[in-house]
Amino acid sequence: DPSKSKHRNQVIVSIIFKLANATDDPFNPEHRIIMLKFPSEVICEEFRESQLLDCKKVYNHFPLSYYEQNRKDKTFFRVSQEFFADFYNPNWDDGLLKNQIVYKAFEITESVGCEHYITGAQLYCELCKKFFGCRRCHDQLVEDHTFPKHLCN
Template structure:
């Protein structure tokens, strides 16, 4: 019996039918693809659930290559596009919407096996679940055994159960003993020998920095600030180098988890918690500044109008 059930966010990509504009009307949608997007995680749950209520602009229809994964299309757009999505008509866009379902795994991974800790000889669905419950960390590179969740067969680390032939995950790394079944559409993986671990991303769009001891996107590599220890997220204080969550470098140089940054923006906190500099970047920076200008005009000029009205009334 499988006792490992988690909640997984699925993402659906759609475009509008000809001569329609309302993206909220499901009858107007033509669905292009859907895939497992990410696991509902306790650290990000609040933001993840809020995002599920939103239909997002995804990518331009023009230039979208359906023979590539969604991740690859996003990387191509990021590296080559010289325009923003808000300039496109509704019929020129792809949109994304999410829903929740249940699969096999934990709050960190979708996978069909447990891993054994060589220290305590206990099986856990992942190293994070182990570390949250034990007084020591699981040395993942030393893992010697997997146990199938479905048939309970104990075996050497592998991608497919040698007893019942269930595939544990779409990605398997024999060096890291990593298994993941989210899939390459939203989360491709590759092993970097220099980093000494698996990274999320496409190797052709990544470049390793020997000073930092980690990989960066090729687009951001030139502008990144080298540091021998990237340290902690400035919000949650979790170590960044071996975190399963992505992080970004703010214009001020401080590092923050992507989901922690999203949380700040959602609460309209636009300053770096450390140096108080303005944090939004790129398109989100333009959007925030535009909305702030609108709010300023509405509040400031509205207040002047109110004062004029009060003055006029008092004078009469």
């Protein structure tokens, strides 16, 4: 049962959304029309403070019209890559209404895993008969052997 795992981490989830109305506030989650959600990174102790500050931001990602024209045969990630490679300039959103923009915001959720990876799983070491968040976690805690890489898929 994953909820009982001692290997828990906090994960930053990216939220891609649009607004229904030009007067809506992108910082208000109730105004968001969610288009896509995906885990983007693990919160680690070394960068925790800056990661939590970044999670309070909302980014203008690209024009909604650009996304709608290109999404039929491409993934969101491909559309995003192409926009930034081919069309991006610092003022791309000048003159656009709030409901003409695709936004990116963040939320924090708990998951099974460790500070190294978003896995949603644990690894079991056959040699020491224990569960670990990942191979790196194992190797940091166990001194007499390393996690057998051939068992780690």
